[in-house]
Amino acid sequence: MKNIGFLSFGHWTPHPTSATQSAADVLLQSIELAQAAEELGADGAYFRVHHFARQLASPFPLLAAAGAKTSRIELGTGVIDMRYENPMYMVEDAGSADLIAGGRLQLGISRGSPEQVVDGWRHFGYRSAEDDPSGGQAARQKTELLLQLLEGRGFAEPNPRPMFPNPPGLLRLEPHSEGLRRRIWWGAASDATARWAAQHGMNLMSSTLKSDETGEPFHVQQARQIGAFREEWAAQDHGFEPRVSVSRSIFAIVDDRDRRYFLGSGDRDDQFASIDGMRAVFGRSYAAEPDELIEELAQDEAVAEADTLLLTVPNQLGVAYNAHVLESILTHVAPALGWR
Numbered sequence: 613m614k615n616i617g618f619l620s621f622g623h624w625t626p627h628p629t630s631a632t633q634s635a636a637d638v639l640l641q642s643i644e645l646a647q648a649a650e651e652l653g654a655d656g657a658y659f660r661v662h663h664f665a666r667q668l669a670s671p672f673p674l675l676a677a678a679g680a681k682t683s684r685i686e687l688g689t690g691v692i693d694m695r696y697e698n699p700m701y702m703v704e705d706a707g708s709a710d711l712i713a714g715g716r717l718q719l720g721i722s723r724g725s726p727e728q729v730v731d732g733w734r735h736f737g738y739r740s741a742e743d744d745p746s747g748g749q750a751a752r753q754k755t756e757l758l759l760q761l762l763e764g765r766g767f768a769e770p771n772p773r774p775m776f777p778n779p780p781g782l783l784r785l786e787p788h789s790e791g792l793r794r795r796i797w798w799g800a801a802s803d804a805t806a807r808w809a810a811q812h813g814m815n816l817m818s819s820t821l822k823s824d825e826t827g828e829p830f831h832v833q834q835a836r837q838i839g840a841f842r843e844e845w846a847a848q849d850h851g852f853e854p855r856v857s858v859s860r861s862i863f864a865i866v867d868d869r870d871r872r873y874f875l876g877s878g879d880r881d882d883q884f885a886s887i888d889g890m891r892a893v894f895g896r897s898y899a900a901e902p903d904e905l906i907e908e909l910a911q912d913e914a915v916a917e918a919d920t921l922l923l924t925v926p927n928q929l930g931v932a933y934n935a936h937v938l939e940s941i942l943t944h945v946a947p948a949l950g951w952r
Contacts, residue, residue, distance in 0.1 A: 613950070613951060613952070614918070614919060614920060614921050614946070614951040614952075615655040615656060615686070615855075615857075615919060615920040615921070616654055616655055616656070616920075616921050616923065616938075616941065616942065616946060616951060616952075617649070617654055617655050617656020617657060617658055617685075617686065617688075617920070617921075617922050617923070618645070618649055618654065618656070618657060618658065618922065618923050618924075618925045618934070618938055619658045619659070619660065619690050619859050619922040619923065619924050619925070620642060620645065620657075620658070620659050620660065620668070620924075620925050620927045620934075621660040621662070621667055621668070621924070621927065622638045622639075622642060622659060622660060622662075622667045622668030622927060623638070623666065623667055623927055623928050624637055624638045624666050624667070624928070625666060625928070630928045631928055631929060631930035631931075631933075632927060632928050632930075635666070638667075638668060638927065639668075639674055639677075641927065641930070641931050642657075642659060642668070642674055642678065642927070643674070643677050643678050643681055644931045645657065645925075645927070645931050645934055645935065646678040646681070646682055646685060646687065647678075647681055647682055648931060648934075648935040648938075649685060649935070649938055650682050650683070650684055650685040652935060652938055652939050652942060653942060654685065654938055654942065655685065655686060655920075656685060656686040656687075656688060656718065656920070656922065657678060657682075657685055657686070657687050657688070658686075658687075658688040658689060658690045658718070658720070658922055659671060659674060659675075659688070659689055659690070660689070660690055660691075661689055661691065661692045661693060662725075662728065663693070663696060663727070663728070663729075663732050663736075664727065664728040664729045664732055665728045671689050671692060672705040672706065672708070672709045675687050675688075675689075675709040675713065675717060676708065676709040676712045676713070678713075679709060679710075679712045679713025679714070679716060679717075680712055680713075682713075682716075683714075684716075685716070686716050686717075686718050687709075687713055687716050687717055687718070688717065688718035688719060688720055688797070689718075689719055689720045689721070690720040690797075690799065690817060690819070690857075690859065690922060691720040691721050691722040691724065691797075691799035691817060692719065692720065692721045692722070692724075693721075693722065693723065693724025693725075693733070693751070694721050694722065694723065694724070694750075694751035694752075694754045694755050694758070695723065695724055695732075695733035695738065695740075695747040695750060695751045695754075696724075696732070696733045696736050696738070697721075697754055697758075699754050699755075699757040699758040699761060700761065700785060702758060703758065703761045703762060703785045704785055704786070704787070706719060706762075706789070706792060707785070707786070707787045707788055707789040707792065708787055710789035710792050710795075711787055711789050715789065715790075715791055715792070717789075717792060717795060718795050718797060718815075719792075719795065719796050719797065720797040720798075720799050720817040720857075721755060721758075721796065721797070721798060721799065722751070722798060722799030722800070722801075722817075723746070723747065723748045723751040723752070723799075724751070725888070726887060726888040731747075733747055738750065746888075746889075752808070755798070755812070756812065758796075759793065759796065759812060759813070759814070761784075761785055762792055762793040762796070763793055764784050764788045764790070764793075765782075765784060766781050766782030766783050766784045767782055767783075767784065768782055768783045768784070769782060769783075770782070770783050793813075794813075794852050795815070796814050796815065797809075797814055797815040797816065797817040797855070797857065798812070798814040798815070798816065798817060799817045799818070799819060800816060800817070800818060800822075800837065800841070801819075801821070801822050801823050801890070801892075802822065802823040802825065802837070803823075803825060803836065803837050803840045806818070806837045806838070806840050806841040806844075807840055807841065807843075807844040809841060810841050810842075810844035810845040810848060810854070811844060811848060813848065813850040814854075815854050815855040815856065815857070816837075816838065816841045816854065816855070816856045816857070817856075817857050818834055818837060818838065818856070818857065818858050818859075818914070818918075819858075819859050820859055820860065820861065820894060820895045820897075820924070821887070821892050821893065821894045821895065822834055822837060822892065822893060823890055823891065823892060823893075824884055824891045824892055824893040829882055829893075830882040830893045830894065830895035830896070830914075831895065831911075831912045831913050831914045831915070832913055832914075833893060834858060834895070834913075834914035835913035835914040835916075835917050837914075838856050838858075838914060838917045838918065839917070841854070841856065842854070842856075855919050855920055856917065856918045856919055856920065857918055857919075857920035857921070857922055858914050858915055858918040858920075858921060858922070859921075859922040859923070859924055860895070860897070860898065860912075860915065860921065860922075860923060860924070861897035861898065861899075861923075861924045862897070862898040862899075862905065862909070862923055862941060862945075863877075863897075863898065863899040863937060863940075864900075864901070864902050864905055864937075864940035864941055864944050864945055865899060865900060865901050865902075866901070866902065866940050866944060869933065869936075870940070873926075873929070874899040875899065876899075877897075877899050880896055881896055882894060882895060882896055902940075902944035902945055902948075905945050906945055906948045906949060909945070909949060910949060921951070923937070923938065923941060925937055925938070
């Protein structure tokens with residue numbers, strides 16, 4: 613059995629063929645798709661975060677709104693770039709959104725992906741050390757502070773003459789959402805960062821690309837990364853079982869619309885390239901009739917290892933079609949693979 617959800621990059625473009633021609637279109641349709649996915653029996657609605665782009669950016673208003681409009685489905689990010697974040701304010705935003713959603717947030721965070729602009733986080737007023745030009749170290753330091761704050765322990769000395777009465781002792785950030793600390797995921801690009809996530813008690817979120825560390829097929833390297841994460845987790849004492857997600861582009865071709873959009877479009881081979889100074893391997897996509905998809909996905913070692921599968925969706929094709937994409941996988945593929 614697997615948790616199956618969608619991952620939307622939230623693209624919008626003012627073009628006649630796009631169902632999302634504005635930021636408002638994307639935001640409102642994202643909420644509608646979360647509702648549709650819940651009705652179909654999917655388990656998660658996840659959203660990518662990109663700055664300086666015609667895509668979803670600030671995630672917490674969207675997560676809060678989706679939380680208010682749904683009742684069961686998990687709501688998450690994949691991922692928030694911590695270089696851009698103020699951990700203090702993020703804890704307040706995340707706590708508020710999680711309480712609105714009734715404790716259903718699953719927050720994927722990381723150092724982030726290549727940006728639309730040069731050193732975009734610097735425009736947000738943040739700096740990194742001279743020996744940390746990419747901001748990776750700064751992102752990890754902010755993450756460690758975020759995790760500490762999410763524990764909910766008091767750390768700030770109260771004003772002796774406060775405007776409102778205080779509880780006794782040092783004060784914490786409010787609102788505090790109990791349990792959110794265990795629902796933080798780290799988007800790991802390498803085996804080393806997967807181990808780092810395990811050391812810090814975060815779930816593992818692995819995408820459709822990773823650092824090429826052996827030259828092997830993507831799914832083999834990703835499965836090894838998952839193994840490294842779980843091995844490190846077993847050496848820790850976090851008091852709960854971790855989760856692992858992978859994302860895939862998977863399209864079951866069941867009608868003429870699918871054939872028009874995706875027949876013959878699946879990348880049947882992995883791709884190797886340099887990205888952001890890193891030698892990376894990009895996983896293949898899947899687009900085929902259900903019987904063929906079932907055979908191909910049964911060979912994907914990383915999908916087999918993960919407990920959560922996030923299906924990347926073409927959000928510019930509209931809510932109705934993306935609901936169809938999810939329903940096709942849930943109905944025609946997942947049962948045959950034992951995911952449902």
